[in-house]
Structures are given as C-alpha cells and as structure tokens.
Amino acid sequence: MSDSRTSYLPTLKRSNRPELRMALVARELARYKVDIAGFSETRFSEQGQLEMVGAGYTFFWSGRPKAERRATGVAFAIRNDIVGRLPCLP
Template sequence: MAALSETRLADEGQLKEEKGGYTFFWKGKPANEPRIHGVGFAIKNCLINHLHELPVGINERLMTIRLMLASSQMATVISAYAPTLDAQDEVKEAFYADLDKILSEVPKEDKLILLGDFNARVGRNHHLWRGTLGREGVGNTNSNGILLLTKCSEHNLTAVMSLTPEQ
C-alpha cells in the first residue's frame, strides 16, 4: 500500500489497474473547482478482498482506511497532504483541526500509521522533541514542521522522516 498526494483528480473514486496490480482510491475537490490537491491510496489488488472497509475520503487533503492485521489487530492508516509553507494560516489551521479530529477518533486499540506529504521541515533537534522526533531529522525547523511536531506530540506519535531527492 502507498499513500498518494497531489492526485489532482476530481471528486472521489477508485480505479482498478489489472496489469499493474493495484487499485487506486482518491478524494479530490469537486470537478467544477481547481484540482490542485488530492489524496489517496494505491493498494495491491490481492489485498482488496481482505479489507475490513474501503478507504474513506475526508476531504481533498485527508483519507483513512482500517485494515485487519494478524490476530484480530486493526490498523488505521491516514493519507495526508498538508498545505504548503506559503498557504494562509486559516488553511493550515483547518487542515490540522481535521487531522486532530481523525486522530482523536482512531480506536485506542488500533495501530496508527500516518503517511503523507506534510510540506514541513522538522529539523534535527531530537532532544527538544524527545519521543516525537527520531534522529532522522534534517535541516532547520520551519513553521510547518512545528505544526506537525506539535500534533505528533499531542497524540503521542513519533515522526519518522523520509527524504526527497532535493533534500
């Protein structure tokens, strides 16, 4: 399974790709609005029949799915696409409020996996963010990084970063 960002597809839907072996699920803005965001999942076709439920699109920036793991353990996976650094504060606040609501509603017994593009630099001060930021941090923290780390800290999550080629 992979979390997808910037899908730029309208509305909400799914597409099964037989040759590639994946089904794509997405949530975007309505067809009559500019499609500059979009979020989704790509899930191997062989796993689709084992899903407890299909992915749920919250909005063009957030999508969730619950999966059955071994021994009746459930996992909630969230695909997120956060606003960019130059987005208006109201847009960022709305995104993190929606994310907070989702995180608060995840059953406590579920494993939780938060994936996505957070358009953030979290820095490398793992001493300041003990338990929230591992040693994988890079560069200097920016305001989006503070928002992400704060939300992770509030929900007892650990940020594990992956780097893009330009980083």
C-alpha cells in the first residue's frame, strides 16, 4: 500500500482529457506493480468507471454533479484481473 498524489505527473495538469490522465496514471501504477490505488480530491463528475484495457486497470470514481464545483471526488484504480474476481462490481 502506498500514498501518492497524482500531481507528481506534470502532464496531468495540462490535459483536459480524463482518458489521457487515466492512461498516464495507469501506466505508472503498472510500472510500480500496484494492485489497488485510491485517489482523493479528484474532479470527476457523477459516478462512473473506465477500463484501460492496454494498461490493465479499471478506474471507478464518484464525484459531485456536473452543476456543482467538482473538487471533492474520490477514485480507485484496480487491476483488471482483480476486478474480474469481484462479484459485487458491475
């Protein structure tokens, strides 16, 4: 288990494309062989998930509605082989 902020990747702050940001984070998670990572203070709206097939992770997030300020969300990245074994996930 480790605690890390995503702001250490300078490219993340310059991109408005969440898919690119998630791909960069997934690449770093794979590099360090992280199974499950939690992120706080994300700016994703609503709830959702995105599977990054090539990187091997699925991201799950929950945040404020689009109409509200989005600074208090959370997200998790879980390795796809682990996600496949969790019966409680969609």
